[in-house]
Amino acid sequence: MKKLSTQELNRLSTKEFKNAPKIPLVLVLDNLRSMHNIGAAFRIADAFLLEKIYLCGITAQPPHRDIHKTALGAEETVIWEYVPDTYTLLQSLKNSGYLIVALEQTDKSIPLQDYQTNANNKYALVFGNEVFGIQEEALAACNLALEIPQHGTKHSLNVSVSMGIAIWELTKDKFES
Numbered sequence: 001m002k003k004l005s006t007q008e009l010n011r012l013s014t015k016e017f018k019n020a021p022k023i024p025l026v027l028v029l030d031n032l033r034s035m036h037n038i039g040a041a042f043r044i045a046d047a048f049l050l051e052k053i054y055l056c057g058i059t060a061q062p063p064h065r066d067i068h069k070t071a072l073g074a075e076e077t078v079i080w081e082y083v084p085d086t087y088t089l090l091q092s093l094k095n096s097g098y099l100i101v102a103l104e105q106t107d108k109s110i111p112l113q114d115y116q117t118n119a120n121n122k123y124a125l126v127f128g129n130e131v132f133g134i135q136e137e138a139l140a141a142c143n144l145a146l147e148i149p150q151h152g153t154k155h156s157l158n159v160s161v162s163m164g165i166a167i168w169e170l171t172k173d174k175f176e177s
Contacts, residue, residue, distance in 0.1 A: 027045055034130055039069060039074075041053055042070075046074035050078070052078070054082075055080060057085070086126075086135060091141060099143050101123055101143065103148070104142075105156075109146060111149050112169050130158075146166065
């Protein structure tokens, strides 16, 4: 086993990334307070070639040193937009044909591993505030909720960890050879 060099990884250039076909999945960050989680969202969106990130409510926007610290430049490659109101955005995304999916623990949430994506759907994956989760009004606008099963004493994972797990699970068929 040999660790690969940066050149051997054969990563896309910024121009190649911007021109590459994207996975029809957008992230909606509903009032995230941690700039490290926001930066991680950019890194994850870049890694998985996601379509776009929507920053809503109190979610901070680039450029910011603390976002860049985690994003490592992905805030320059991933398309993003600030929208003040999450509910309004979700209604607009629905009208544009997106299936709105909350990552939240609800009385009707589906275990993540049990959900099957449909190649014909476009998805908007909603992540909520680190303390309060997704706003009730925004949650009501979602078509369904997915939940990452947990078996320990804690009932939640860090938002960025949840993003990585959920996005991998929902997109892994796009990367299998």
